[in-house]
Amino acid sequence: MTIGNHNGTEPAYKRIQNAIRERIESGQLGPGDIVDSERELAKIYSVSLMTARHALADLAREGVVERRHGAGTFVAQPKIHFNRLLGYTEQMASLSLSVRSRIVSSSIVNREHEIAARLGLSPNSRLLRIERVRSSDDEPVAHEVCYLSAEEFGALMDAPLEKVSLFAKLERDCGVELAYADEEIDATSADHRLGELLNIPRGTALLRICQIIFSTKGRATMYVTGFYRSGRHTLRIRRFR
Amino acid sequence: MTIGNHNGTEPAYKRIQNAIRERIESGQLGPGDIVDSERELAKIYSVSLMTARHALADLAREGVVERRHGAGTFVAQPKIHFNRLLGYTEQMASLSLSVRSRIVSSSIVNREHEIAARLGLSPNSRLLRIERVRSSDDEPVAHEVCYLSAEEFGALMDAPLEKVSLFAKLERDCGVELAYADEEIDATSADHRLGELLNIPRGTALLRICQIIFSTKGRATMYVTGFYRSGRHTLRIRRFR
DNA sequence: AAGTGGTCTAGACCACGGC
DNA sequence: CCGTGGTCTAGACCACTTC
Secondary structure, three states, X not given: OOOOOOOOOOOHHXXXXXXXXXXXXXXXXXXXXXXXXXXXXXXXXXXXXXXXXXXXXXXXXXXXXXXEOOOEEEEOOOOOOOOEOOXXXXXXXXXXXXXXXXXXEEEEEOOXXXXXXXXXXXXXXXXXXXXXXXXXOOEEEXXXXXXXEHHHHHHHHHOOXXXXXXXXXXXXXXXXXXEEEEEEEEEEEOOHHHHHXXXXXXXXXXXXXXXXXXXXXXXXXXXXXXXXXXXXXXEEEEEEO | OOOOOOOOOOOHHHHHHHHHHHHHHOOOOOOOOXXXXXXXXXXXXXXXXXXXXXXXXXXXXXXXXXXXXXXXXXXXXXXXXXXXXXXXXXXXXXXXXXXXXXEEEEEEEOOOHHHHHHOOOOOOOOEEEEXXXXXXXXXXXXXXXXXXEHHHHHXXXXXXXXXXXXXXXXXXXXXXXXXXXXXXXXXXXXXXXXXXXXXXXXXXXXXXXXXXXXXXXXXXXXXXXXXXXXXXXXXXXXXXX
16 A cells, blocks of 8 residues: 655645646536535545545635535635736726826936835835826826836836836736735825826825835835825725634 | 544644644744644644644644744744724724724614615615714714614614724624625815814815625625725735735 | 535654754 | 654544435
């Protein structure tokens, strides 16, 4: 009797999981459909019950399947993606809205000590600063300023960011995988300059969002502050207890 | 040899987890400290390795401990709670700030068709409506109105909500377990009435948050709209890609 | 009653980490 | 080297759902 994780292959429980995932992705199994039971999987894959169980319990934890005591294991309903970190362009695209961006300025700065620190750089680091006004239907609706390490991303200074999403550019061309963002959200009023840029009266309420965006490696990659016209933007999130 | 989950008591793996949790909460174990290994736990609690393992693996999944292959299991760094669904009172308490609530009105309404619908009730359902102004340091900082099914929660109408958190009341006294909330966040300006209630000039920017709060059973339990003074409130969330 | 998931046993081998 | 976690076996009893 062979015991233990012999040969250098994938663990059995992962092989089982992948097989189930593939059947879901290929459409062979749809939401609500029943999945092989622990005992069936154990026979099919010649593993013990505990191993089959491990595979299913893990998939349930991920939300791929749902287990009902006494009834069986079922393919879970497709998840609604709340709270997903998206770039502005991506968000608008997901709502079938078109955006255009006007680059107000693009420059290298080296006196933003606090922002440099938040990006985990030494205080006097050179930063690429990109300031943009985003419009939809030729009407300006948001103002964003983002900062990145000039050393790493200086090449983006002349990139055609009017059309291409900065997120996409980072992920596709710069080999950075974005993972999550910590954000601070509050309300403010438009000052004189923001009023002019967004073509609104001074004092108009704006949603202000300030994000630090981290890569999959845990590196703070980008610092963004944005002002969004009220009425035109609502942020939707889901919070858990 | 006894086998299986005899007698109607708590599962062994949960008893082990609770014991570890208690040692962490009481300060006996701090972040980075090593936790009993699977083999030690198995001996101490007279359970099999798999059971001890289950206890630790589950705690690791929750983020309470961290497991390092070949090294051991360690107490995780204290979590920064992002995106946690908290009542206003709870949030302020977690920041060591005291709040007081003044109940502006508390009544039964039956013409809020849209809100009733959002709570999954028939359009003309009777709803308990509680309007409160929250103050910190005797200065009004937020205005909240919440709606609940009058049929289910009518008894709350005369509850002393000046002092007790509504969340706590629901969870402790009404047997409702809150699970998550879908929220919409945007910015607005104070109108005349809000200006008076919050003692601020008309036109001041306010953060507006509108939540539908769901129970663990998936029932929409409460609808809340709140206005929060800018400068006094920033919402912190983490979003994942 | 039959089948399902939930808990549990008493072991096993392997891969990895720190001394 | 020894101890740790990661994977796995071949069973067991219990609680629950469905028929």
